[in-house]
Amino acid sequence: MKLSEMMTNTTSRRSFIARASLASLxxxxxxxxxxxxxxxxxxxxxxPLTNNAAAAATQATTQTATMAATATVEAPPLKLYDPALPxxxxxxxxxxxxTTKDVTxxxxxxxxxxxWTFNGTVPGPTPRVxxxxxxxxxxxxxxxxxxxxxxxxxxxxxxxAYKSIAPGESISFTFSPKYAGAFMYHCGTPPMLHxxxxxxxxxxxVDPKEPxxxxxxxxxxxxxxxxxxxxxxxxxxxxxxxDYVTFNGYAFQYKENPIKVKLGDLVRFYxxxxxxxxxxxxxxxxxxxxxxxxxxxxxxxxxxxxxFNVAPGGGMIFEIExxxxxxxxxxxxxxxxxxxxxxxxLQVDQ
Numbered sequence: 001m002k003l004s005e006m007m008t009n010t011t012s013r014r015s016f017i018a019r020a021s022l023a024s025l026x027x028x029x030x031x032x033x034x035x036x037x038x039x040x041x042x043x044x045x046x047x048p049l050t051n052n053a054a055a056a057a058t059q060a061t062t063q064t065a066t067m068a069a070t071a072t073v074e075a076p077p078l079k080l081y082d083p084a085l086p087x088x089x090x091x092x093x094x095x096x097x098x099t100t101k102d103v104t105x106x107x108x109x110x111x112x113x114x115x116w117t118f119n120g121t122v123p124g125p126t127p128r129v130x131x132x133x134x135x136x137x138x139x140x141x142x143x144x145x146x147x148x149x150x151x152x153x154x155x156x157x158x159x160x161a162y163k164s165i166a167p168g169e170s171i172s173f174t175f176s177p178k179y180a181g182a183f184m185y186h187c188g189t190p191p192m193l194h195x196x197x198x199x200x201x202x203x204x205x206v207d208p209k210e211p212x213x214x215x216x217x218x219x220x221x222x223x224x225x226x227x228x229x230x231x232x233x234x235x236x237x238x239x240x241x242x243d244y245v246t247f248n249g250y251a252f253q254y255k256e257n258p259i260k261v262k263l264g265d266l267v268r269f270y271x272x273x274x275x276x277x278x279x280x281x282x283x284x285x286x287x288x289x290x291x292x293x294x295x296x297x298x299x300x301x302x303x304x305x306x307x308f309n310v311a312p313g314g315g316m317i318f319e320i321e322x323x324x325x326x327x328x329x330x331x332x333x334x335x336x337x338x339x340x341x342x343x344x345x346l347q348v349d350q
Contacts, residue, residue, distance in 0.1 A: 073104060073230030075112035080257055081121065081248035085128060085217040085270065088207050093134040096127050100143040100187075104230075105199065108244050108251035108341060112230050115199035116143055116187070122249035123221040123274065124185070124202030131180050131209050131296075138172040141165045146189050151175065152313065153183035153204050164189040179296040180208040182219070182270035182315030191234075193276050197224065198232045199249070201274035203315065208297055215266040215319065218259055220247045222310070222332060222342055223274040240277050244341045245332065251341025258327065258345035265322045267346065269330075275312030281333035283307040284320060284346060291319040307333050322348045 098118045105115045105122055118124030129135060139149045146164040154161070154175040161173040177183075186192070187200035203221050225244040226236035236242070244251045261267050273280040283306065292308050294300040297317055310316050330344040 073112045073114060075106045075110050076104060078106050078250060078253065079121075080253060081123070081250065083218040083220060083248060083254070083259055085126065085205060085219055088128045088130055088205075092130075092132070093136060094127065094129050095136050097138045097140065098124060098149065099140040100147040100200070102143050106250060107225050107227070107246065111227070111244075111251075113199070113225060113227050114231055116145075116147065116195060117199045118202055122199035122201075123223070124200075126203045126205060126219050128205040128207065129177060130207045131177055133176065135175050135177070136172070137174065138170055139165065140170040141167050143167055147195070147200065148188045149185060150188035151183065151185045151204060152315075153177045153179070153181075153185075153206050158188075162188045177206045180206045181293070181296050182206075182272050182317055184221075184272050184274055184313055184315055186274065193237050194232065194234055196274060196276040197226055197237050203270065203272040205270055210298070212268070212297055213266060215268040216261045216322075217268045217270065219270045219272070220330070220344070221249070221272045221274050222247055222278075222280045223249065224276065224278055224337075237276070242278070242337070242340060245278065245337035246341045247330075247344050252343060254330075254344030258347035259330070260347045260349060261322050263322055263325055263348055263350055265348075267320045267322050269318040269320075270315065271310050271318060272315040273310040273312050277312055278337060279312065279332075279334065280310040280342075281307050282310055282316070282318060283331055283333040285329040285331065286324070286326065287320050287328050287346075289318045290321050293317040320346075322346075324348065325350055 101117050101120045103115055103117050103120045104112055107113045115122055141147050144167060146166055148162050148164040150162050155178055156173065156175050163171065165171050183204045183206060185202050185204050187195040189195050201221065201223060203219050205219065223246055224242040225246070226233045226241070227243050247254065271280065271282050289305040291301050291303055292305045293316060294302060308316065325348050328346040328348065330346050331338045332342045
């Protein structure tokens with residue numbers, strides 16, 4: 001199905017989604033390293049970088065069995081993930097608490113997945129802070145298996161702060177962001193591939209000390225879903241055969257609910273690619289980015305950009321001057337994955 005058809009024909013889009021589930025593929029041997037990248041006790045240096053594909057698959061299978069043992073998978077109604085960013089608060093100490101929860105979510109029209117989440121949504125909440133703020137953070141585990149947290153915006157002893165905690169436990173730590181930008185956070189419990197693909201990710205926005213120019217600001221977190229019968233599928237994850245690729249956790253949600261701005265607005269997208277594997281080739285059809293911040297804003301800016309890659313685990317800031325009235329598709333320009341749900345509409349009105 002062509003992108004143009006998808007943007008204009010809801011019935012065709014729903015038919016496409018119904019056919020989108022792919023067959024599970026064999027687990028490649030290279031997947032073994034994934035099981036070694038995480039944990040709480042040994043350092044990375046101490047962990048054997050051997051072929052642990054069977055171990056990773058076994059661990060993920062055990063965790064998936066826990067998910068599958070719950071109620072029958074039934075798609076709940078869509079709860080639109082509001083992409084609009086509120087302004088950053090004036091307080092210099094920010095209290096942030098995230099709670100891990102097992103929740104059945106909708107990931108596409110009529111498609112459910114048993115997810116592991118932060119605060120019950122995928123992606124999790126989007127806290128906003130400033131460079132130099134003190135972040136007092138607490139993670140509470142109300143899920144059915146071990147979980148942890150990894151903030152890409154922090155400079156911290158990960159072996160202590162990012163350790164896995166059991167159900168019923170909590171962990172607290174403090175950090176202060178050094179750089180501004182759009183940063184990913186995610187569960188770091190092994191296999192991380194499985195935990196991130198199951199919904200455990202979100203964005204943390206860090207403003208520079210001197211604010212950027214006023215703008216209409218939105219967050220878009222791209223991710224992939226690998227699902228069989230409503231449960232995350234490790235074999236598909238390792239084979240990189242996603243069923244859906246989305247912005248903010250639900251395929252095509254901003255097609256029927258466009259992101260609306262006014263003519264003359266400066267539009268700022270904070271784009272985080274949660275992956276866990278695919279690159280986001282961020283692009284707006286019919287527009288160019290007036291500014292892209294390659295690193296911490298306001299420095300490192302380039303101008304007049306058509307498309308720019310956001311790596312898995314990365315985040316960037318894109319600005320558009322809304323100088324033309326119309327409806328503009330916002331996509332990843334890797335179109336095999338746009339066709340699986342990573343598309344939104346930016347609507348510019350008079």
